[in-house]
Amino acid sequence: MARYVLKRLLWMIPIALGVAVLVFTLMCFCPGDPAEIILGSTATQENLAAKREELGLNDPYIIRLGTFLSDTFIHFDLGESWITGASVKEAIAERLPRTLLLSIIQLIISFGIGIPLGVMAAVNQNKWQDNLCMALALIGISIPNFWLALLLVILFSVKLNLLPAMGIGGIEYYILPALAGCTNGIAAGARQTRSSMLDVIRSDYITTARAKGVPEWQVIVKHGLKNGLIPIITVMGTHFGKMLGGTMVIETIFAIPGMGQYIINGVNNRDYQVVQVGSIFLAIAFSFCMLAVDLLYAAVDPRIRARYAKGGKRRAKKA
Amino acid sequence: MKKLGKKLVALGLTLSMFALPLAGCGGSGDGAQTTAAGGSGDGGAESTAAAEVSGGLSSLEDGVLDIGVTVSWETLTPFRSNIANNVPFAYAAYETLAKLTGDKEYIPWVAKSWESAGDGVTYNVEIYDYVTDSAGNSITANDIKWMIDESKEAGLKPCFSKVDHVDVTGDYTLQIVMTEDMVGAFEQILTNTFVVSQAAYEGSKDQFATEIISTSSYLMTEFVADSVISFEKRDDYWQKEELIEPQNAANVEKLSFHLIKEASQAGIALETKTVDAFVQLDQNTATQFEGNPDFTLKAMSYINGYQLYFSGDESRIITDDLNLRQAICYAIDTEGLINGVFAGYGQKMHDPIADTSVGYLEKWKDEEYYDYNPDKARELLEQSDYNGETLVLLATSGSTMQRLCQMIQGYLLEVGINLELNLVDTALYTATRLDGSQYDMTINTVGGDSLPDHWSIRYDCYAYSTGDATGRHDEELAELLRTTWTQAGFTEENIDAVHNYLKDNMYAYGMVQPENIDVWRSDLGLQEAVVTNKGSVNCLSSVYGE
Amino acid sequence: MSEQKMETEPFLQIEDLAVEYYSDGKVISAVNGVSLRLEKGKTLGLVGETGAGKTTIAKSILRILPDVGAKITGGEVKLEGKDLFKLSEVEMRKIRGNNISMIFQDPMTALNPVQTVGDQIAEVVRLHSKGEKHDFVKRAEEMLEMVGIPAERYHEYPHQFSGGMKQRVVIAIALACNPDLLLADEPTTALDVTIQAQVLDLIADLRKKYNTAMLLITHDMGVVAQTCDDVAVIYAGKIIEYGSKEQIFDHPAHPYTIGLFGAIPSMSGDEEWLHPIDGLPPEPFNLPKGCTFHPRCPYATEACRGGTIDMRRTADGHQCRCINIDTVKKQEG
The missing domain is CATH 3.10.105.10 (Dipeptide-binding Protein; Domain 3)
Known part of the structure; x- marks a missing residue:
């Protein structure tokens, strides 16, 4: 098992490298001159030329790529933002935790609500509970996040004065943003859970459990849900990955300086350093997320655990 | 039939999802029926239901004047490009040699006086000889020269590239020679040179990225990049009371600037008293505060057309x-x-x-x-x-x-x-x-x-x-x-x-x-608004009630 | 069939059980008025083809038919006089796994893949007895040993066992709480013949130890011969022959039963061809009127095609649902 984890961690290095090269190349061939954006329209030709030279924009692609890769991966020098001059390392160190926290809370709320909805729908297939749950899921997917965000702010901040409308601080600042962004996740979780559970509920071991006299809710959760978790975990994983990158709208509305805004602003300003390094961090964060998903599989399903441990540990005795 | 019913319900829900936000948007737009206080004119018009201005800074519950802004700084370095140059708190962070007021006048700040040597490219500047920063460092002409040279080197603001060279002519005097005789070029150096002690800058662990030591009458107390920056007035400011120009006054004890980019959130922040004032509020959001006696609007000509x-x-x-x-x-x-x-x-x-x-x-x-x-x-x-x-x-x-x-x-x-x-x-x-x-x-x-x-x-x-x-x-x-x-x-x-x-x-x-529209709560008792040359209210220097 | 004394209540009594399935708007009569009796400690073999309704009967006793699409539409099931159909769900749960347990057909899918085998046994113990966790674990280990699995394998998962071992675990689960009645649904069908013998022996030993009654569902006459006291033959949801093992094996009366025996290849003598029963089992939603077997019956007469066919008593005293048993008997000799 430890070998499996180690192997996956090592794999992150080529992934990060690959993302770095890909993003770097894309930014290179994007039209738009960073020097002009930094210096503004009052700059003279000389100013611009000097700036371009300083940023190394005149060097050939290979040299620039090489410099970037060696700076980032060998010296761990993440550089400064071309536009603001702020240290990228500092900025990411501050912003990534906020985005992560927001995404994690969203994930917990989404699946905390989505999984029970899906279970209820599956257990009462085709009855009114099923239709209600799926209707709720549909509403969840259809609601635009920014609309919901503003509604929540009006209700909880302006009218009820319970939660802050924007900004960062303690955990209460993340509740409304998480609620506004979680509706997609609820829908995804509910649908996948329902589908998974429908499969599982027809299984023979469910009948065995009932025949043992296990109470019905235990049959559903302990015997049923636990077996149906694998596809649900997969959906959670990909959803989390999407959220890491996609919280930009929520971050803007709630004035949370996070990774989403950081990178999008970087793209708009052709701030190469920010976009490149930011993308690498997101890629690594996503890789960890996928690793967590795979480890969760192992935690839930002993057959997968055995597969990971294969080739190293002594084989389990067969009858 | 049941399946068709389900499909119709789904379709209906989706359509209403589209319709509702449009209805909402249309609604708020129609709500702004009051005529705006716009029109040509200088300084701009003010609109508030109350004729008298009452109230004062004592109405601040937490003693802090919270101001909403739409642009902010990611780092506090004094070497900046023109991007986000006109943030409302720039002058709380650093002082410059001179300031361009809303009346298009250049007033002295750290520079006591300046004069042209006559040839159109040479200027002599004298700074006050008792300028100190918050750590007690004395500012000399060397610090100014250092700042101009470094700014030129950094090449972030094109105006500095028009400086040919700077010579120190005395402890508190220097000579600036421009590259050509161009109207406004020298004045740009006066208004863009942040005054910082070279020793303090070099002694800083992150080159003033998150913590600064400046000559300003305000001390920076809190800084979260792209989110919040707070200041507190210090009592050891170097300038003599009687020499402080009204546009450079420091009339607020504690201030906090909050970055809020989303227009409707800006309105909500004002409503919920998360901020007491907002600089450069989106015009469409501002209309919701017209005619509301709790808020005062001021519309001023913006610098760009x-x-x-x-x-x-x-x-x-x-x-x-x-x-x-x-x-x-x-x-x-x-x-x-x-x-x-x-x-x-x-x-x-x-x-x-x-x-x-x-x-x-x-x-x-x-x-x-x-x-x-x-x-x-x-x-x-x-x-x-x-x-x-x-x-x-x-x-x-x-x-x-x-x-x-x-x-x-x-x-x-x-x-x-x-x-x-x-x-x-x-x-x-x-x-x-x-x-x-x-x-x-x-x-x-x-x-x-x-x-x-x-x-x-x-x-x-x-x-x-x-x-x-x-x-x-x-x-x-x-x-x-x-x-x-x-x-x-x-x-x-x-x-x-x-x-x-x-x-x-x-x-x-x-x-x-x-x-440009600035909005503030009427009970702040803002009696005299000092307008910057960027078409905004200078919250620090404006005159408030008690 | 052993003469029944009306004074003593039989241990298990199924009276006129009727179960319907619903699928795609069609109603399928899976079990059509089935009546059975079982004494304590005895084995009743329930024989029939796939789809005849055997598993349905077993699941009905335990009331674990799927909620959607299946319904018990009539009859009574009495265990020691108590009508199980009148019990609440909570009371029924106390009986499941405790007084009545079931062994399932396919051991490969009958166990929960994400739970250790030991825990699965301990779970049924925990549900039906008081005590601490270590008591349940101990009992589970005992059961494992009893079915021939070393107790050290408590913490292993089903996928680490072979089919035969898995079935032993299923048996361990079923017998952990010393049930009075064991429903065995084709327990050896999915296993190869050598393992089959082991499993049957195991079941026999345990039953002897605890004096458990058993309803053994099978389509294998050999297994019936080895283990059963009484036999009921079921066809298209109805019992068509019912008697003791000796009666059924020595003097089968119903054409279907005769056909079943005839289809078994003889160990003595040369057989070139197998003798299957002609035709196919009827569509469950479109059962033939009268005797459901008449389309395939070589002895069918006009009278067989209509009306209800009741149970008749045969010469040696067992029951048979055929109006022509005399004719059949004569022809078979």
Whole structure:
């Protein structure tokens, strides 16, 4: 098992490298001159030329790529933002935790609500509970996040004065943003859970459990849900990955300086350093997320655990 | 049948999802029926239901004046580009040698006095000899020289590249030599040089990225990049009470600036008292506070106007067709634009440059300047060589610009001119704007502290390799421009000559100068608002009640 | 069939059980008025083809038919006089796994893949007895040993066992709480013959130890011969022959039963061809009127095609649902 984890961690290095090269190349061939954006329209030709030279924009692609890769991966020098001059390392160190926290809370709320909805729908297939749950899921997917965000702010901040409308601080600042962004996740979780559970509920071991006299809710959760978790975990994983990158709208509305805004602003300003390094961090964060998903599989399903441990540990005795 | 029913329900839900937000948007738009306090004028109008101004800073519950802003700094370094240069807290963070007020006056700050040596490029500056920063370091002429040299080296603000060299002539005096005699260039150095002790900067662990030591009367107490920055007034400020100019006063004990980019959230922040005031509130959001006695609005002329530039590249049909250009100008209803895009907060322009620029002649406001006249437009269109071709308008893709362009497209279509919109993101715009062969017209918001700043980057055919900013090669205009650039040549006569030349040839059309709106709670008792040269209220120096 | 004394209640009594399935708007009569009796400690073999309704009967006793699509539409099931159909769900749960347990057909899918085998046994113990966790674990280990699996394998998962071992675990689960009645649904069908013998022996030993009654569902006459006291033959949801093992094996009366025996290849003598029963089992939603077997019956007469066919008593005293048993008997000799 430890070998499996180690192997996956090592794999992150080529992934990060690959993302770095890909993003770097894309930014290179994007039209738009960073020097002009930094210096503004009052700059003279000389100013611009000097700036371009300083940023190394005149060097050939290979040299620039090489410099970037060696700076980032060998010296761990993440550089400064071309536009603001702020240290990228500092900025990411501050912003990534906020985005992560927001995404994690969203994930917990989404699946905390989505999984029970899906279970209820599956257990009462085709009855009114099923239709209600799926209707709720549909509403969840259809609601635009920014609309919901503003509604929540009006209700909880302006009218009820319970939660802050924007900004960062303690955990209460993340509740409304998480609620506004979680509706997609609820829908995804509910649908996948329902589908998974429908499969599982027809299984023979469910009948065995009932025949043992296990109470019905235990049959559903302990015997049923636990077996149906694998596809649900997969959906959670990909959803989390999407959220890491996609919280930009929520971050803007709630004035949370996070990774989403950081990178999008970087793209708009052709701030190469920010976009490149930011993308690498997101890629690594996503890789960890996928690793967590795979480890969760192992935690839930002993057959997968055995597969990971294969080739190293002594084989389990067969009858 | 059940399945069909389910599908209909789903469809119905989806449609109502689309309809509701549209209904919501429409609703709030209609709600702003009160007329805006816009219109031409200087300083701008104030609107509040109460005639008397009562209240004061003691009404602040937590003793902190919370101000909402739409731009912020990611790092506090004194070496900055022009991006986010005009944040409302810039002057709380650092002082400069001099300050340009809203009345277009240069007032001394750290520099006691300055004078020109006469040759147009040499200037002598004297700073106060008792300037200290919050750590007790004394500021000498060496610190100023160091800052100017380093800024020039960093190459972030183009104005510093116009400095040839700086010499220290005494403990508190220095001589600045510019590269050429150009109006406003030296003043730009005065207003852009942040005063910082070299020793303090070099002793800082992160080069003032998150913590600063400056000469300002405020101490920075909290900084979260792109979110919050807080200040507290210090009691060991170096300047003598009687010598502090009103525009440099520090009348608030504690301030906190919060970055809120989303327009509706800005309104909510004011409503929920998360902020006590907001600088540069979106015009459409501001309308919800009109007529509300709890809030005071102030609309001031903004430093940039929206200008329409015609391409000067030989390949476009519009370049040599004066009638067509004039037709377009008459076809555009600028009042309509002010109401449709800026909720009435704006004024019509009389020259491509904004009236806040140094050198702008007030008398231009009495001139006739292409008032909305679709009949005249059609007449001129007849006389022109236009044959129904589709013209291309290049602009950035922000929502305000989009609305503006769509309205213009509508106006031109009315008189029979076909327009295609090419809206691109900022970076792509920056890359394309100088290439006049890519468009017939482009909309931009080019400002400038003084007229020559603006002219030199737009109409000078020697400025870029391709000609002027739209690819035009008008040497006669370049001549006229250059006469105004020098100190001596910066006369009303010469300025007027350029203005008239531009008007006769219609190379550019000044459309709308939007108003900047600042809002604050009436119980703050703001009695006298100090207006900056950026068209905003200086919250630190304004006079409040007790 | 052993003469029944009406005074003593039989241990298990199924009276007129009727179960319907619903699928695609069609109603399928899976079990059509089935009546059975079982004494304590005895084995009743329930024989029939696939789809005859055997598993349905077993699941009905435990009331674990799927909620959607299946319904018990009539009859009574009495365990020691108590009508199980009248019990609440909570009371029924106390009986499941405790007084009545079930062994399922396919051991490969009958166990929960994500739970250790030991825990699965301990779970049924925990549900039906008081005590601490270590008590349950101990009992589970005992059961493992009893079925021939070393107790160290408590913490292993089903996928680490072979089919035969898995079935042993299923048996361990079923017998952990010393049930009075064991429902064995084709417990050896999915296993190979050598393992089959082991499993049957195991079941027999345990039953002897605890005096458990068993309802053994199978389609294998050999297994019936080895383990059962009484036999009921079921066809299309109805019992068509019912008697003791000796009676059924020595004097089968129903044409279907005769056909079943005839289809078994003889170990003595040369057989070139197998003798299957002609035709196919009827569509469950479209049962033939009268005797459901008549389309395939070589002895069918006009009278067989209509009306209800009741149970008749045969010469040696067992029951048979055929109006022509005399004719059949004569022909078979």
